[in-house]
Amino acid sequence: MSYKNERIEKIIERELSSILLLEAKNQLLKFVSITKVSVTADLSYATIWFSVLGDENELVATSKALEDAKGYLRSELAKKLDLRKTPDLRFKYDESLAYGNKISKILEDINK
Numbered sequence: 697m698s699y700k701n702e703r704i705e706k707i708i709e710r711e712l713s714s715i716l717l718l719e720a721k722n723q724l725l726k727f728v729s730i731t732k733v734s735v736t737a738d739l740s741y742a743t744i745w746f747s748v749l750g751d752e753n754e755l756v757a758t759s760k761a762l763e764d765a766k767g768y769l770r771s772e773l774a775k776k777l778d779l780r781k782t783p784d785l786r787f788k789y790d791e792s793l794a795y796g797n798k799i800s801k802i803l804e805d806i807n808k
Contacts, residue, residue, distance in 0.1 A: 698737075704779070705733040708742055711776045715769060724754070724761045731790040735783055742783035745790035755789060762787045 713730045720726060732745040748758045762769075766785050774782040 701735050701737065701739070704739065704777075705735055705742075707777065708735070708744075708773065708783075709733040711773055712744065712769065715772045715776075719772065720765065722761045722765060724758050725765060728758060728762070731793070739779065739781065739783050741786060743786045743788060745788050747790045747793045759787065759789065 709730050709732070712733070716725045716728050716730070727748055727750075729747045730744060731747050734743045734745075735741065746758075746762070748755055750758075766787070770782055770785050773785075
C-alpha cells in the first residue's frame, strides 16, 4: 500500500469522526467510533470499520443510521478532502472490541 493511501485513510478517519460527532443530525451517530479506514488502490471505495457501545438492537439501529446517512457523509467528506473523486463509503462493524471485552469477561470469571 502506498504512503498516499495511508495518508488518505487517516484523513478520512479523522474527518469522518469529526462529522459524526459535531454535525450529524441523528443522535445515534454521535456514539459511533471509527476504528479503521481502508481505501482501495484506485480510491473508489473506502471501507469504514466502526464500533458502538450498547446491545444488538443499538448496533442494528446504528448500522441503519449509517447507511441512511451515507450520502450526506460522503458529500461532507468531499468538501473537506482535496480529491478528484470522493470514495464510495462502505460501513462494517468492528467486532474486535466486543471480542476483546468477551475474552476479558471470561478471564475475570475464571479468576473469581
